[in-house]
Amino acid sequence: MSGDGPGHGSVVSVQQLTKRYGTVLALDRLTFALEPGTITGFLGPNGAGKTTCLRVLLGLARPSAGQALVFGRRYRELDRPTRRVGAVLESDDFDPGRSGRNHLLALALATRTPRSRVDAVLDLVELGTAARRLVKTYSLGMRRRLGLAGALLGDPELLLLDEPANGLDAAGVHWLRQFLRRFAAQGRTVLLSSHLLAEV
Numbered sequence: 001m002s003g004d005g006p007g008h009g010s011v012v013s014v015q016q017l018t019k020r021y022g023t024v025l026a027l028d029r030l031t032f033a034l035e036p037g038t039i040t041g042f043l044g045p046n047g048a049g050k051t052t053c054l055r056v057l058l059g060l061a062r063p064s065a066g067q068a069l070v071f072g073r074r075y076r077e078l079d080r081p082t083r084r085v086g087a088v089l090e091s092d093d094f095d096p097g098r099s100g101r102n103h104l105l106a107l108a109l110a111t112r113t114p115r116s117r118v119d120a121v122l123d124l125v126e127l128g129t130a131a132r133r134l135v136k137t138y139s140l141g142m143r144r145r146l147g148l149a150g151a152l153l154g155d156p157e158l159l160l161l162d163e164p165a166n167g168l169d170a171a172g173v174h175w176l177r178q179f180l181r182r183f184a185a186q187g188r189t190v191l192l193s194s195h196l197l198a199e200v
Helices: 050-057 100-110 116-124 140-152 170-185
Strands: 012-021 024-034 039-043 065-070 085-088 158-162 189-194
Touching (some): 024 050, 050 158, 050 189, 116 140, 140 158, 170 189
Parallel strands (some): 085 158
Antiparallel strands (some): 012 024
16 A cells, blocks of 8 residues: 555654565555544555554554554553554454453453443443353354444544454444444544445
8 A cells, every 4th residue: 555645743644654574565655644533444455455554553563664653652652552542453353252241341451441431332332232142142243343342442532443344234334334423523533444445
C-alpha cells in the first residue's frame, strides 16, 4: 500500500510507513491521518498490507521506515494504552471452554480495568443474555461481538478493526454499522480494514 497526506494533531498519523519482511514489501511509504469523530475504511485486496499497518500502529511489528502514531505517540509510549485504543485483529482468539463473561473478566484483570466494565460492554454489544454461555456455543456473529466487547473494555477513543464484518450475516452487518455510527457520533474514531468495497 502507498499513499500521501499526513495530518498534525490527528488521532492516527502514519507517515511514509514502510515495512519489509525479507524480500517482501508489505507497506510502501504509506501516509494518511485520521481525525476525531470519523469512520475510515481501509480498503485493499487480501495481502495488500492492511493488517500489517494495524500491527505497526499497535506496536506488534516494527516499521522498516517511517512512523505510525496514535494520539501523537507510538502505541507503547501511551499511558494506559487500552484506555485510548481498542483493537480486534484476530476473530477467534478465545478459549472455547470459557464463558463470554469469564473471557472478558480475564481481559479486565490483565489490563487493570474495573470489573464493572465487563457487564457494561456485554450490554453494549448485546451479549448480556449469552454472557454465561461457553464461547464454543457462540455463533460467528456472537464471537465477533465478543471480540468487539474486549476492544471496548477500556472505553477507548480509537477502534482498530481488522475485517470486522467478515462472515457476518446481513443482520450482523447492519448492527455493526449502527454501532460504529453511534461510536463515531461521540467524537471517537474508527479505522476498519476490509477487502470488500461493497461492505464498506
